Amino acid sequence: MAQHTGLSKSTIGRIWKKFDLKPHLQDSFKLSTDPQFVDKVVDVVGLYHHPPEKAVVLCVDESGRTGAR
Template sequence: MAERTGLSKSTVGRIWQRFDLKPHLTDGFKISTDPLFVVKVVDVVGLHHNPPERAVVLCVYEKA
């Protein structure tokens, strides 16, 4: 993940620890069947990584 994002390994580790993420313990995950899933993910991630100038990006995530 660090290599793909350009972040250091320690930064990725701190993010995982802060949010109690343990991807190495996950057996699998479900992919959405929404045909626009990839487009939507790109839009959401784009807002996080490059928000419009003078914008506030607020997020609410629902746990399945």
């Protein structure tokens, strides 16, 4: 992750710790193949960090009833 992002290993560790992420405990990890994935994430995270005045942010789970998490 550090090499791919250009961030130091300690920075990646601090980010994981801050958000209680433990990828080393996961059996698998799937990254989206959507070519616009990064742009979409930036847009969504941006709404939470810098919401427009009087904005309402809604979240929709697209996984349905498949049991996917």
